[in-house]
Amino acid sequence: MTKRACGFVIFRRIRGMIEYLLMQVSYGEHHWTPPKGHVDPGESDMETALRETEEEAGLSASDLNIFENVKHELNYHVNGKPKVVVYWLAELLDPEKPIRLSHEHQAFKWLSLEEACAVAKYQDMQNAYICDANVGDHDKMKNNNYCLDYTNVSLYVEYAYELFANIYYDPFVKRKMFRKHNFNL
Numbered sequence: 537m538t539k540r541a542c543g544f545v546i547f548r549r550i551r552g553m554i555e556y557l558l559m560q561v562s563y564g565e566h567h568w569t570p571p572k573g574h575v576d577p578g579e580s581d582m583e584t585a586l587r588e589t590e591e592e593a594g595l596s597a598s599d600l601n602i603f604e605n606v607k608h609e610l611n612y613h614v615n616g617k618p619k620v621v622v623y624w625l626a627e628l629l630d631p632e633k634p635i636r637l638s639h640e641h642q643a644f645k646w647l648s649l650e651e652a653c654a655v656a657k658y659q660d661m662q663n664a665y666i667c668d669a670n671v672g673d674h675d676k677m678k679n680n681n682y683c684l685d686y687t688n689v690s691l692y693v694e695y696a697y698e699l700f701a702n703i704y705y706d707p708f709v710k711r712k713m714f715r716k717h718n719f720n721l
């Protein structure tokens with residue numbers, strides 16, 4: 537059976553910058569992820585996203601401006617089993633609001649788009665960040681259905697991804713390369 541999890545790509549505006557919240561899990565390979573978790577029986581996707589965000593980051597619905605039309609669905613396999621993860625874009629209204637971690641996470645960071653893409657090592661997650669950041673001003677997205685269909689934006693996303701992730705074509709090794717970063721994470 538397909539596992540289903542839901543959460544939010546949370547951003548804040550601070551000192552003229554947009555930063556994204558990523559949290560590092562305290563188990564397994566200690567990967568970085570936005571707040572999210574498994575859908576409990578009888579829960580809607582949005583209820584799950586809100587419950588998990590409250591549990592994992594200490595942020596409630598009243599702390600967020602949720603962009604219900606800006607939604608990403610990621611499909612991947614965990615231990616050979618299919619998993620679907622749904623993320624909505626949400627803005628943290630008070631950028632200074634403290635994050636309260638649960639035992640499931642050991643650290644959190646507010647990261648620029650470029651840093652978030654470097655830390656979220658999976659391409660579909662990186663695409664979600666790029667898509668959220670590059671469809672224009674975050675305010676304009678509120679009334680539009682952006683990013684729902686990846687196929688329509690895939691080329692644009694790929695270009696934007698390469699631009700922001702600082703990927704370039706190296707003719708010597710004949711493949712695309714990451715520029716080196718030191719994000720000190």
Ligand SMILES: Nc1ncnc2c1ncn2[C@@H]1O[C@H](COP(=O)(O)OP(=O)(O)OP(=O)(O)OP(=O)(O)OC[C@H]2O[C@@H](n3cnc4c(N)ncnc43)[C@H](O)[C@@H]2O)[C@@H](O)[C@H]1O
Nearest residue numbers: 541561563564567569572573574610612614640658660661
């Ligand atoms: N290894 C472990 N050891 C001990 N307890 C564990 C555990 N894994 C899970 N748990 C328990 O499960 C609970 C988590 O439940 P929830 O909190 O309800 O669910 P989740 O965020 O979806 O969990 P998870 O971290 O497993 O999911 P993700 O898809 O990011 O990550 C799952 C895998 O998919 C990979 N992944 C993440 N995003 C991906 C993507 N976009 N594409 C491909 N793979 C991806 C990750 O690297 C990771 O390997 C924790 O409380 C913990 O107790």
